[in-house]
Amino acid sequence: MVSRRSYGSYNDGCAAAHALDLIGERWTMIVVRELLLGPKRFADLQRDVLGIGPAILTRRLQELTTYGIAVQRRLPGPGRVDVYELTDWGRQLEAVNSTLSAWAVQSPSMPFDADMSPDTLVLAMRTHARPAHHHPGPRTVSLALTDSRQESLSPVHYHAVMTADATTIDRVDEPGITDAAVAASTRDWKACIIGGTPLARLPAISVVGDRDAAELLITATSLRSEAGA
CATH class of the missing domain: 1.10.10.10 (Winged helix-like DNA-binding domain superfamily/Winged helix DNA-binding domain)
Incomplete structure (x- = not known):
């Protein structure tokens, strides 16, 4: 060649x-x-x-x-x-x-309905991540994402920390002890983070623990929240 x-x-x-x-x-x-x-x-x-x-x-x-x-x-x-x-x-x-x-993302032909890999979706969250203002103490969330393109695969785990200074999200081997544990398919989590669908309208997303911490992660990393800030 x-x-x-x-x-x-x-x-x-x-x-x-x-x-x-x-x-x-x-x-x-x-x-x-x-x-x-x-x-x-x-x-x-x-x-x-x-x-x-x-x-x-x-x-x-x-x-x-x-x-x-x-x-x-x-x-x-x-x-x-x-x-x-x-x-x-x-x-x-x-x-x-x-x-x-x-x-x-400003493209009129952007395929918003297409699926994303777990890492790709979390990278989008990192792109939009901003400090959790008015929340001085650290709040933590473990996030388990199952690839909607290949649902038979094991979930991929991430650890998020939100403070008044910054929001960080990293891939981890195993979930740790956090304020909230969230489990979702990439399709549902994308609908929430990028599509702006409220968590309450996505019953397939599991939240164990402090639901406010999960909502704070969404606010600190979602595309729609950034656009409306």
Whole structure:
């Protein structure tokens, strides 16, 4: 297969053009997106990036590691599992992903009805995250999201902390002790966070513990709350 010529090979010294040489190929930023919240195995990436074939995924991962955007490493333990993770430089692409998302959400052809992977939805929450004003003490929520595109998969767990200074959400291996525990499909949680559907109208979303803490997480991370702020 003939490789695409880089913009640099046309004597284009623009840094944005060089960025596109690095991450502008089809699927590259989607793979990056799925690595922003932490390392994943090849099989995890193939599961989460629907539509990508193993040969293309292999090529994109090779390019990302060659460019220094990602690394491959072996986890300790008897399983000797290989994972891919972003470098410090690669993790800076979260800001790029957030900016692209904020720009694209204004598109008249934005597919708002399409589903999202758990990590993609949480990245959207991180993009919109803002301090929980008028709530000085930290409030915590564990969030378990089941991928609506593949409902047989186990839920992915996240830990959110809301304070008057900031709201943070991170992927975790296991849920911890929190003020509230929320479990939802990505379709229902997207309807709440991005679509603006009130939690009370989504009975399939489970909330155990302090419901006010769950509502606070929605207020601090939803697209609609940001638009109306």
